[in-house]
Amino acid sequence: MFLETKxxxxxxxxxxxxxQFDMYVNKGEIVGLIGxxxxxxxxxxxxxxxxxRLTKGQIIFDGKDITxxxxxxxxxxxxxxxxxxxxxxxxxxxxQNVSASFHLHPRSSLLDIYxxxxxxxxxxxxxxxxxxxxxxxxxxxxxxxxxxxNLPHGYQKMLGxxxxxxxxxxxxxxxxxxxxxxxxxxxxxxxxxxxxRKQGTTIVVVEHNMQIMDLCDRVVVINFGHKIxxxxxxxxxxxKEVIQAYLGSEHAA
Ligand SMILES: Nc1ncnc2c1ncn2[C@@H]1O[C@H](COP(=O)(O)OP(=O)(O)O)[C@@H](O)[C@H]1O
Ligand SMILES: [Mg+2]
Numbered sequence: 001m002f003l004e005t006k007x008x009x010x011x012x013x014x015x016x017x018x019x020q021f022d023m024y025v026n027k028g029e030i031v032g033l034i035g036x037x038x039x040x041x042x043x044x045x046x047x048x049x050x051x052x053r054l055t056k057g058q059i060i061f062d063g064k065d066i067t068x069x070x071x072x073x074x075x076x077x078x079x080x081x082x083x084x085x086x087x088x089x090x091x092x093x094x095x096q097n098v099s100a101s102f103h104l105h106p107r108s109s110l111l112d113i114y115x116x117x118x119x120x121x122x123x124x125x126x127x128x129x130x131x132x133x134x135x136x137x138x139x140x141x142x143x144x145x146x147x148x149x150n151l152p153h154g155y156q157k158m159l160g161x162x163x164x165x166x167x168x169x170x171x172x173x174x175x176x177x178x179x180x181x182x183x184x185x186x187x188x189x190x191x192x193x194x195x196x197r198k199q200g201t202t203i204v205v206v207e208h209n210m211q212i213m214d215l216c217d218r219v220v221v222i223n224f225g226h227k228i229x230x231x232x233x234x235x236x237x238x239x240k241e242v243i244q245a246y247l248g249s250e251h252a253a
Contacts, residue, residue, distance in 0.1 A: 001024045001025070001026060001060070002024075002025050002026055002027040002029075002061070002062060002170075002171065002202055003023075003024065003025040003048070003059075003060070003061050003062075003079075003171060003202075003204070004022075004023070004024045004025075004059070004060045004061075005021055005022060005023050005024075005044075005047075005048070005057060005058070005059050005060075006022055006057055006058040006059075006060070007020050007021070007022065007056060007057040007058065008020070008021040008022070008044070008047060008054060008056075008057035008058070008059065009021070009054065009055045009056040009057050010040075010043055010047055010052065010054055010055050010225075011055045016225050017040045017043040017225050018040045018043050018044055018047065018222075018225045019040075019224075019225035019226050020057075020226075021040075021044065021057070021222070021225070021226075021227055022227065023220050023227065023230070025171070025202060025204055026202075027202055028197070028200070028202055029202055029203070029217045029218065030193070030197050030202075030203045030204075030205060030215055030216050030217050031203070031204045031205070031216060031217065031218050031219070031220065032204075032205050032207060032212050032213055032215070032216035032218070032219040032220070032233070033204060033205065033206045033207075033219075033220050033221075033222060034206075034207050034208070034210060034212065034213070034219060034220075034221055034222070034236075035208070035221055035222035035223050035245070036208065036223060036245055036246060036248075037208055039222045039223050039224065039225070039245075040222050040224070040225040041175070041206040041207075041208075041222060042084060042175055042206065043225075044206070044222070045081055045173050045175055045204075045206060047059070048074075048079065048081075048173065049071055049074055049075070049079055049081050049173065050066075050068075050069050050070055050071040050073070050074045051071055053068070054067065054068075061074075061077060061078075061079060061171070062077065062078070062170065064077065066079075075167065077170075078168075078169055078170030078171060079169065079170070079171045079173065080164045080167045080169035080171070080172055080173070081164070081172075081173035081174075081175065082160045082161055082163075082164050082172075082173070082174050082175055082177070083160070083175055084175040084176050084179070086156060086157055086159075086160040087160075088148040088149075088156060088159060088160065088163075089148060090147070090148050090149035091147060091148075091149065092147070092148055093144065093145050093146060093147055093148070094135065094140055094143050094144045094145070094146055094148060094151070094155075094159055094162075095131055095132070095135065095144040095145065097148050097159055097162075097163055098131040098134055098135060098159070098162050098163055098166050099127050099128065099131045099166075100163075101163045101164075101166035101167060102127040102130065102131065102166050103127075108120040108123045108124075130166070131166065132144070134162050134165045134166060135162060137165070137192070137195050137196065137199065138158050138161060138162050138165070138192040138195065138196070139158070139188060139191065139192055140155060140158055140159060140162060143155060152185070153180060153181065153185065154181050154182070154184070154185025154186075154188055154189060155185075155188075157177055157178075157181070157185075157189060158188065158189055158192050161174065161177065161189075161192065161193070161196070165196065165201075169201055170201070170202065171201075171202045171203075171204070172196065172201050172202070172203045172204075173203075173204050173205075173206070174193070174203065174204070174205040174206065175206050176206060176207055176208060176209075177189055177193065177205060177207070177212075178190070178207060178209050178211065178212060179207070179208065179209060186211060190212075190214065190215050193205070193215060194215065210237070210246070213233035213236070213237065214233070216233055218230065218231065218232065218233075219231065219232070219233050219236045221236055221239070221242050221245070223241075223245040228241045228242060228245060229241060229242050
């Protein structure tokens with residue numbers, strides 16, 4: 001198992017947002033984590049990435065116990081996430097947004113940059129080449145010189161994923177990558193995610209939108225912090241409790 005959570009629990013005061021949650025992800029899989037709004041999906045990502053402290057439980061990644069580790073330590077081990085509210089540099093181009101991600105882990109010193117040394121120029125050439133490769137992979141190469149703020153919603157979301165890929169994740173966690181998209185944007189995004197997996201990245205994708213299941217090898221369903229179902233997409237869509245959870249939430253909405 002590549003990732004495993006055991007009895008993962010998070011309480012916010014009296015509310016148990018994630019309750020005794022066991023899930024696993026094998027290397028190379030795309031696992032869907034679906035559930036209605038407020039089910040605890042983002043909280044699970046926050047726990048796995050160390051953004052919030054867990055109340056109870058254990059998280060194992062790639063054979064290491066990562067329970068209680070800091071966000072930068074977990075990112076350093078290869079778990080990278082995107083955010084539901086997709087933070088981009090609005091006035092940077094698409095290409096600049098991706099290359100900026102590389103600069104989060106600088107390979108050149110300030111002196112290298114100031115004196116425009118060979119090391120600096122070699123690193124910049126490497127970053128450009130890698131950024132263009134990522135943009136090609138996710139289908140954003142055609143818009144590489146557009147400002148991020150001028151992109152349609154679907155492309156902006158994909159740019160968020162491209163920025164995460166610059167960090168070379170072993171495990172990529174996507175928070176609602178197709179939320180609010182039209183059908184064309186959904187196709188574009190799902191194609192980009194499929195190609196990303198083909199390149200060897202393991203993926204967990206959180207979604208409210210059940211259409212995401214077309215992409216998934218396995219699906220885990222969460223409702224009120226509990227795992228209520230897991231299995232193949234087809235099994236899960238036919239599960240009565242899952243249908244009930246979704247109908248219930250649609251009525252409440
Ligand atoms: N920092 C927080 N403090 C208090 N309650 C929170 C916090 N974050 C999330 N919650 C609550 O936990 C529950 C799960 O939220 P969340 O994980 O964001 O759901 P989802 O991503 O599935 O829509 C919700 O009831 C939400 O209001
Ligand atoms: Mg959420």
